[in-house]
Amino acid sequence: MLLWAGFACCASPGCYNSICMFRKVLIANRGEIAVRVIRTLREMGIGSVAVYSDPDRTSLHVRMADEAERLGPGPSAESYLRIDRILDAARKHGAEAIHPGYGFLSENADFAAACEDAGIVFIGPSAASIRAMGSKTAARRTAIAAGAPVVPGTDQPVTLAELRAFAATHGYPVLLKAVAGGGGKGMRRVDSEDELESAFRNASSEAERAFRSAEIYVEKLIERPRHIEIQLLGDQHGNMVHLGERECSIQRRHQKVIEECPSPLVALYPEMRREMGEAAIRAARAAGYYNAGTVEFLVDQDRRFYFLEMNTRLQVEHPVTELVTGLDLVRHQVNIAAGERLPFTQEEIAWRGSAIECRIYAEDPYNDFLPYPGKITRLRRPLGPGVRIDGCIYEGWVVPMEYDPLLAKLTVWADTREHASERLIRALGEYDVAGIRTNIAFFRQILEDPEFRAGHLHTGFIDEFFARRVPCEAPPDFATVAVLVAALHTARNKADAAPVASAASRWLEAGRGDLLR
Numbered sequence: 001m002l003l004w005a006g007f008a009c010c011a012s013p014g015c016y017n018s019i020c021m022f023r024k025v026l027i028a029n030r031g032e033i034a035v036r037v038i039r040t041l042r043e044m045g046i047g048s049v050a051v052y053s054d055p056d057r058t059s060l061h062v063r064m065a066d067e068a069e070r071l072g073p074g075p076s077a078e079s080y081l082r083i084d085r086i087l088d089a090a091r092k093h094g095a096e097a098i099h100p101g102y103g104f105l106s107e108n109a110d111f112a113a114a115c116e117d118a119g120i121v122f123i124g125p126s127a128a129s130i131r132a133m134g135s136k137t138a139a140r141r142t143a144i145a146a147g148a149p150v151v152p153g154t155d156q157p158v159t160l161a162e163l164r165a166f167a168a169t170h171g172y173p174v175l176l177k178a179v180a181g182g183g184g185k186g187m188r189r190v191d192s193e194d195e196l197e198s199a200f201r202n203a204s205s206e207a208e209r210a211f212r213s214a215e216i217y218v219e220k221l222i223e224r225p226r227h228i229e230i231q232l233l234g235d236q237h238g239n240m241v242h243l244g245e246r247e248c249s250i251q252r253r254h255q256k257v258i259e260e261c262p263s264p265l266v267a268l269y270p271e272m273r274r275e276m277g278e279a280a281i282r283a284a285r286a287a288g289y290y291n292a293g294t295v296e297f298l299v300d301q302d303r304r305f306y307f308l309e310m311n312t313r314l315q316v317e318h319p320v321t322e323l324v325t326g327l328d329l330v331r332h333q334v335n336i337a338a339g340e341r342l343p344f345t346q347e348e349i350a351w352r353g354s355a356i357e358c359r360i361y362a363e364d365p366y367n368d369f370l371p372y373p374g375k376i377t378r379l380r381r382p383l384g385p386g387v388r389i390d391g392c393i394y395e396g397w398v399v400p401m402e403y404d405p406l407l408a409k410l411t412v413w414a415d416t417r418e419h420a421s422e423r424l425i426r427a428l429g430e431y432d433v434a435g436i437r438t439n440i441a442f443f444r445q446i447l448e449d450p451e452f453r454a455g456h457l458h459t460g461f462i463d464e465f466f467a468r469r470v471p472c473e474a475p476p477d478f479a480t481v482a483v484l485v486a487a488l489h490t491a492r493n494k495a496d497a498a499p500v501a502s503a504a505s506r507w508l509e510a511g512r513g514d515l516l517r
């Protein structure tokens, strides 16, 4: 696979690497992450092969790649999850490596193994590492063996009797979790003995449905935790560094919506970064880990941190780490997969300024975050200092309803968290997406929230944010709306998307975009 040569290692014009880098890489993904990976491949002079399902035939990743291959119909099981078709596409197009992105097959150990069997490099960790971290109890055992702190709990699946015994010893509340889980499915909070049996049965059957494994383990419940994760990069020669933390506490239904680096908490207690970084490296080393990976921690109100799980892939929120460290994680993933050594040591990693990302979804935040796919009829994107967009939408594109409706990630960098918040509010104001509903206006409200600005974050933040807001007043009567619509049209015509004079009420703020349509 790897050829050594004196000056140019391959026939590609402009290639002067001493190690022969891949000439062509297939991206086994879609949407913004496929576009993101293609961009770095292009910078590296590596050809890109996109794969697509029928509804994605006109998607941006297909347009941007050098080559593209159809996988099948819309459902993921018939397209982006078809290991056989993806490997066929890689062989047909002569791709030497596959980047799995996130989601889909990215954490599928069988896929990583199938790539290896086919002589194609999987740009990620070994199948064994993926497997070791896929079982949450196995991951806990690995972390314990590595000396990383874990929440008091069991490191084997439990029976109802064992569960009862655990709760009797450690007290309530406890949290039931699926051994094969992740993402909150099969999770049940239990506050007292009389809830225990039904919670156990419900958790088991939910886990069985979601993961085809009914196994449950139990942990002591941490109240109002923060979710802080550590980014790792390791090569195949035993070198590993951490790239610091990301604060991901702002979630709804186990879906992150805002992520930042540094964590406002770690910024106050800088020794936490080194301690969590070292714990993460120890846990990953114990699993023989290489390539990019993320160790998730829960942090309690006394700032104690606990290993939660490890994500064995590039994360959605990686841009905040890239902006603060100045590194391109995808480039390092590709170099590591090609057998190169990490080109820096831990001491050479530096963190500068503050980055905040928000995930722009086609959804209605004022209607229980219901997905809202459709045709993009108008698109204007923010630009200017410190703004980065990782997106996949364009004017005229129809957001397919088959997949996660993530449209773009808007990430800003500034010298301080305060300035980054101001910049993000400014950039959100420049964003103009018409034809579908998005959560853009919702982010502006969160960014302006005093609790957010103070950095008082925890995993219940969004629920409390909704509860804290003054309940919506009744919609104004028709005459008021008519006058406002006229005024807004005038404002729009003067300068497109110009800020409107301070909204008369929260209802108007929330519904302003809709009134114009």
Ligand code: MV4
Pocket (backbone or CB within 6 Å): 151, 175, 182, 183, 184, 219, 220, 221, 222, 223, 225, 226, 227, 248, 249, 251, 254, 298, 308, 309, 459, 460
């Ligand atoms: C917890 C917890 C509190 N205590 N474990 C949610 C997803 C899964 N990966 C782990 N999760 C949690 N585990 C103990 N012992 C609270 C959560 C949790 C959470 C974690 C991270 C981000 C958002 C969350 C939202 C609700 C609950």
